[in-house]
Amino acid sequence: MPLRAPLPFLFLAVLLPAADPGDPPSPWDQATLGLIREAYRNFARQAGPNREARFGEAVTLLNLQPKTGANLDRAASLFTDIIATEPADGLGVSARYYVARIAHVHRTSPDDATALRIYRELADLSSPHPLAQRALVQLALMEIFEPRLDPAEVRVRFERLTARGAALTESSAVRDFHLVMGDAALRFNLGEAIALDHLLAADRVGLARAATQRDTWVRIAELGRRTGRNDIAVTYYQRFLENFPRDSRRRMIIERLAALLPTSESSREHPQVEVTR
Amino acid sequence: MKREKILPLIGFALLLICFGVALARVFSRQRAASDPNEIVIRIAHWQLESGIRDAIDTLAREYERQNPGVRIEQNPIPERIYPSWLRTQLVGGTAPDLIEIGKGSDDETLARFFVPLTEHVEQPNPHNAGTSIAALRWRDTFLDGLGGGDCYKANLLEYYGVPLSMFTARMYYNVTEWKRILGDTPPPADFDGFVAICERVQQHAAATGEKIVPIAGSHYGTPWFASTLVGGQTQRLTQRLDETLIMRPHGTEIALQFVAGRWTLDEPDFVDGLLLARQIGRFAQSGFIQSNREDATFYFVQGRALMIVTGSWDAPSFRSLAPFETSAFRFPMPSPDHPRFGAGTYGPASEADTPTSAAFGLTRASRHPERAVDFLRFLTSQQGNSTFSRVSGWLPSVVDVELQPLLKPFEPLSDGYVNGIGLEMGGGTDARRVISANFGTLFDANADVTKFQDILRAQLPDAMRSDLLRSLRQSAINTARQDTPLAAHIILHEQRPDVAEHRRKQSELLETQTMQELRRAWVLHELEAAP
Structure with a gap:
């Protein structure tokens, strides 16, 4: 039965003319568009001595459908060759990161120990490459959120990673590191003021997506209110209201803002605020 | 000639005629498509309601009038076969220029067969010239900023759809019967008013012998109302469970906290929600939870029920099918000052997050992509969307489009509160299955909230855990992709x-x-x- 379903489509694919492809994009462009099979074929054709094409072949093998262990083994082998040629240049660092990713998220049974080891090596490189710096974000996720840890050990790890985070320079890594640390500080009761400082640091770098902005700004405002830093709370409640005119939290935010602002200012800026609730 | 000999000949002749007609249609279409002086834009969707087709047709004719040499062909496809039809058209390279996305169009299909619209939606829509939204980016002219529904694909980081409408769920009522039974009584302002109206309808039916019940219930629509009632009672509880301090905890967080034992089925606010939900069962036809959407619609359209719960998408169908006038009101909820059911609630639930719907994408097979995008711009200009809304009877998707009086009851409530934990309790497929399989215990004549709680207590933790593990697997797949x-x-x-x-x-x-x-x-x- 499962075999029968695609048969009509295969039949039609043979009979009917194919869609006009237009100008063929580069394999990297194809990969950005999610055209993994096409990108893989093009990389595989160019591979051989071309190191970038071998990297492209490996990185497309990670998501070539159907996803198989053999494809992941082949990708890992290609990455290993790339690392063997030069482990510390852009492609070498990227290949090391992706070997860790294979162990961490691509295999059916994750190998966290291998992933951790490689992430640690990458973080120790002090390379400006975005994926080398990303390794510290992964370390924070794996080390602090490790299940069944003693709370004291969580704090030790948190403080150790906080110190290492100061060395990050790549903007996405800085932002994401602080997002993770802020969340961890809140989840593991390490201090609302600490969580607030991390989230403010993330926001200073610039949040990339509206969805992250919405939630992080509310979080910052709430933490500001709870820690007595009302100026921060007011700023971020107002920023949220100005930027997100359609969100189910607006009424509650307006009310919380009203409770923080002097009545006259509140009614001037948000006429519909009811201070009496 | 004997009858046995004539019949096959008639059949054969009919077959030949059909074949001839089909052939003629194919050739005439090919001839039209190959006319070098004419641009043909084909648009396909699964909205077979007459109002929707009429609306697109009206806009297509207007666009043709403004753009001589352009012809718009509309191609409505039955919903049941839409995914397979879509796949066939896309694989065959014969897809229409514009296609409604959301059924059978996963990320891979969109990436392979559709053109990202990101560049276009970042520019103003020229068809909005002279309006209040002329200077806005096209995407900012939509009520949800194209952030919801099928428009933006987070995994592909591109916009692939442009929406025509948005939907809300409401309690519809038969205006004719309402006036006959209830006189000038307005729609209820709160839950107590709703219960009073239902009881009056029951008393009327008992006194007159008329076969009419207050609500046409079904396992399709009724749980929405029940879930909203539970959500209203748990607004304060949900804020207490908001460990992430975002004021609107994700369903996963709620489920996780349930599994971790940080909230239980015995929370007084949640139990109050169940007690309110149970009341709905008193007012629907017996055994309603076995009824599907069509059964309930039939019940309502026949005038055997005064009210029905469904989405705003059904409004045009009711207008054309029902031999009576219909209207609708928001789900009636207990207010915060209610002496018995007010403690857990802040107030009416906000619908500000309602995403836009009925989104159309541009296929790579389009021979006139610029013209097709321009028609999309026209459809979703303030004027175009206003016409669409007026003719179709659907809500508009574009900001500052004035609502027709008929649509006012469906307008999303933007000034409300974050709703609380609903009947689904943040769970996924397995949790929902456990809950819906036991609706009878909550809604039937012998409804028993305690028994419903006992069943959920026994079955729900495993189902929630299973859902969370599935969400972990899905999350890993998404991240890896x-x-x-x-x-x-x-x-x-x-x-x-x-x-x-x-x-x-x-x-x-x-x-x-x-x-x-x-x-x-x-x-x-x-x-x-x-x-």
Whole structure:
């Protein structure tokens, strides 16, 4: 039965003319568009001595459908060759990161120990490459959120990673590191003021997506209110209201803002605020 | 000639005629398509309601009038066969220019067969010239900023759809019968008013012998009302459970806290919600929970029920099918000052997050992509969307479009409160199955909230855990999928440092992965620690 379903489509694919492809994009462009099979074929054709094409072949093998262990083994082998040629240049660092990713998220049974080891090596490189710096974000996720840890050990790890985070320079890594640390500080009761400082640091770098902005700004405002830093709370409640005119939290935010602002200012800026609730 | 000999001949002749007609249609279509002086834009969707077809037809004729040499062909496809039809058209390279997305169009299909509209939606819509939204980016002219529904694809980091409408769920009522039975009584302002109206209808039926019940219930629509009632009672509880301090905790967080035992089925506010939900069963036809959408619609259209719960998408159908006038009102809820059911609620639930719907994408097979995009712009200009809404009877998707009086009851409530934990309790497929399989215990004549709680207490933790594990697997798949485009954007940014898009997308992908992996790490942590 499962075999029968695609048969009509295969039949039609043979009979009917194919869609006009237009100008063929580069394999990297194809990969950005999610055209993994096409990108893989093009990389595989160019591979051989071309190191970038071998990297492209490996990185497309990670998501070539159907996803198989053999494809992941082949990708890992290609990455290993790339690392063997030069482990510390852009492609070498990227290949090391992706070997860790294979162990961490691509295999059916994750190998966290291998992933951790490689992430640690990458973080120790002090390379400006975005994926080398990303390794510290992964370390924070794996080390602090490790299940069944003693709370004291969580704090030790948190403080150790906080110190290492100061060395990050790549903007996405800085932002994401602080997002993770802020969340961890809140989840593991390490201090609302600490969580607030991390989230403010993330926001200073610039949040990339509206969805992250919405939630992080509310979080910052709430933490500001709870820690007595009302100026921060007011700023971020107002920023949220100005930027997100359609969100189910607006009424509650307006009310919380009203409770923080002097009545006259509140009614001037948000006429519909009811201070009496 | 004998009858036995004539019959096959008639059949054969009919077959020949049909074949001839089909052949003529194919040839005439090919001739039309090959007319060098005419641009044909084909648009396909699964909205077979007459109002929707009429609306698109009206706009198509107006566009043709404004653009001589352009012809718009509308192609409505039955919903049941839509995914397979779509696949066939896309694979065959014969797809229409514009296609409604959302059924059978996963990320891979969109990436392979559709054109990203990101560049277009970042520019103003020229058809809005002279209006209040002329200067806005096209995407900002939509009520949800194209952030919801099928328009923006987070994994592909591109916009693929442009929507025509949005939907809300309401309690519809038969205006004719309402007036006959209830006189000038207005729609209820709160739950007590609703119960009083239902009881009056029951008393009327008992006194007159008329076969009419207050609500046409079904397992399709009725649980929405029940869930909203539960959500209203748990608004304050949900804020107490908001450990992430975002004021609107994600369903996964609610489910996780349930599994971890930080809230239970015995929370007084949740129990109050169940007590309110149970009352709905008193007012629907007996055994209603076995009824499906069509059964309930039939009941309502026949005048055997005064009210029915369904979405705003059904409004045009009711207008054309029902031999009576219909209207609708928001789900009636207990207010915060209610002496018995007011403690857990802040007030009416906000619908400000309602996403836009009925989104159309541009296929790679389009021979006139610029013209097709222009028609999309026309459809979703303030004027175009106003016409669409007026003719179709659906809500508009574009800001500042004035609502027709008939549509006012369906307008999303923007000034409300975040609703609380609903009947589904943040669970996924398995939890929902457990809950819906036991609706009878909650809604039937012998409804028993305690028994419903006992069943859920026994079955729900495993179902919730199973849902959370599934969400972990799905999250890992999503995160892993982003690894390939991430590598591509990093390489392309190095090669084309002057193209800002690669840097932006690289940043967005990394942030998306961070947020997904953060939630995943916490769920894993909590599941390991849970009893």
